[in-house]
Amino acid sequence: MAKETVYIVQAYKAGRGKGLKAEQQVGCKDAEEARRKAERLAPIREGVVAFGASAGVGLGDYDGNPVI
Structure with a gap:
């Protein structure tokens, strides 16, 4: 089964109080x-x-999310 890796950058801005608010995720072609x-x-x-x-392309079974 072929595996495919997606790379994502997630940024956060200040939210209410001490919270964070997630911005739109950005997909990247490589690490x-x-x-x-x-x-x-x-x-x-x-x-x-x-x-x-x-993830396994056919199954959608994702591995853990290692931080780059």
Whole structure:
């Protein structure tokens, strides 16, 4: 079964009180692009995380989400 990996950058801005509000996720073509985008966003957002998720294409069975 073929596995496919998606790379995503998730940024957060200040929410109410001490909370965070998630912004729109950004898809990336590879781990390096996700890392660069996260590093660019880090100084101007409250929080940023880049991660990849692998899944069996036919089953949709995802592995854990390692942080990049």
